[in-house]
Amino acid sequence: MAVSSITIRAVQALKSGETIWDADHREAVRGFGVRRQRDQATYVLKYRVFGRQRFVTIGPHGAPWTPELARREAKRLLGLVADGKDPADEKAKARLQAADTLRAIADQYLRNAKQRLKPRTYSDIERYLLVSWKPLHPVSVFQITRRHISARIADIASGHGKVSAARARTALSSMFNWAIREGLDIAVNPVLGTNRPVQPGSRERVLTETELLAIWRASGDDDYGRIVRLLLLTAQRRDEVGSMQWTELDTISGLWTLPGARTKNRREHLLPLVPAALALLPPRRDGRDFLLVTDPGAAETRIVGSRVGPSRR
Structure with a gap:
């Protein structure tokens, strides 16, 4: 283990098993380091929180992580520590949120809905969530915004009509409400505040x-x-x-x-x-x-x- 300025040249010179901790210049960040395991050099941060020493991985050397960018990220993480937060827990939370994609939550919601809805109603909701909202399936439900939803509603209305768009919107809103009640820490249902497509009035014609x-x-x-x-x-x-x-x-x-x-x-x-x-x-x-x-x-x-x-x- 060495204490030195972390530069691109120093990172490239690292041998397997070696670690450098940032020092010897005015931009040095205490606890910021880089270590090489086998052929990969990785930037890390060592810090103490609640009396415990912790490590968090910033990322591997190479795009996008350079010594300068990794050092700035280390400063940001230390800011979280100063606020009483644990960066390791924050990264774990971010990984969990990334796994909660719209498709994953839709599948969970549909398993629950199938037990309480009539087959016809369930079939319609399943179609809207799995087909109409498919373009947003890879996106985390924590990152879906009103703009995402509004744009997709417009696409559905253009391709399948305003009635389908309105029903797809309702199905997605019900799913988000369920997810929030299940404990997902979503600040607010992102469907709320989006425009509901205007639907045609009830038909008045009757058979002669x-x-x-x-x-x-x-x-x-x-x-x-x-x-x-x-x-x-x-x-x-x-x-x-x-x-x-x-x-x-x-x-x-x-x-x-x-x-x-x-x-x-x-x-x-x-x-x-x-x-x-x-x-x-x-x-x-x-x-x-x-x-x-x-x-x-x-x-x-x-x-x-x-x-x-x-x-x-």
């Missing part, structure tokens, strides 16, 4: 009697057709009708009890069925819990030729 009649006639006398006709008669959601079960029905009173687990607001819903709806119910088959096929989306393909379909609620 002629269109409803065309749909009714285009529906076949099978489970697919029954689903479409029940949608018209009950005005319930497609998945609710397609997943109707015998245990939910009281054919005597004509009541259909939709359990909270299958409704949007998670509340039980009692629906009286008109005679025309009851007449559409198939005979009960042994060993079958569901009244109709469990893929109600296939029903839509049966009436494509009519070019009309049930309006969304």
Whole structure:
């Protein structure tokens, strides 16, 4: 171990296992050194904090670290020590934050969301986080700014429309709120304060009697057709009708009890069925819990030729 001025020439002359500690000039920084291990010279800082001697690695000699730049970094780190902070802990924290990329946090959030969200809702959120926000996946969530988010929202709106952009923004905001509640030391949700894309108003058009009649006639006398006709008669959601079960029905009173687990607001819903709806119910088959096929989306393909379909609620 030697005490000398750390210069490029001195660093290049170091032999394996040798260390130089900065001294002998007015710019010298106490505790700043360089040591060579095998073929690599590395700048380090030795300091004391809370009564303990500590070492922190500044970086290897070569771009970007020169003796002058490494010496300035050593001064900055000693400033942290003067403020009662441990540079080694700060570097460890920085490494952890760098590992918390948007993709890593999105994966954690989605694992949690999958347990509490309906499959359709989860699928939409997964698509927004993993596809719409993919360009920001490598960036640490601690470094994502409102500018990053605003620029990406504009790109999504340009390529996929304002509705998709608004929903992608909502999905990302929910993820950041969850991450903050999980203990990530993010000062503020960076989505807050960004502009929400203006979405078109709710559609007011409803199907005419002629269109409803065309749909009714285009529906076949099978489970697919029954689903479409029940949608018209009950005005319930497609998945609710397609997943109707015998245990939910009281054919005597004509009541259909939709359990909270299958409704949007998670509340039980009692629906009286008109005679025309009851007449559409198939005979009960042994060993079958569901009244109709469990893929109600296939029903839509049966009436494509009519070019009309049930309006969304």
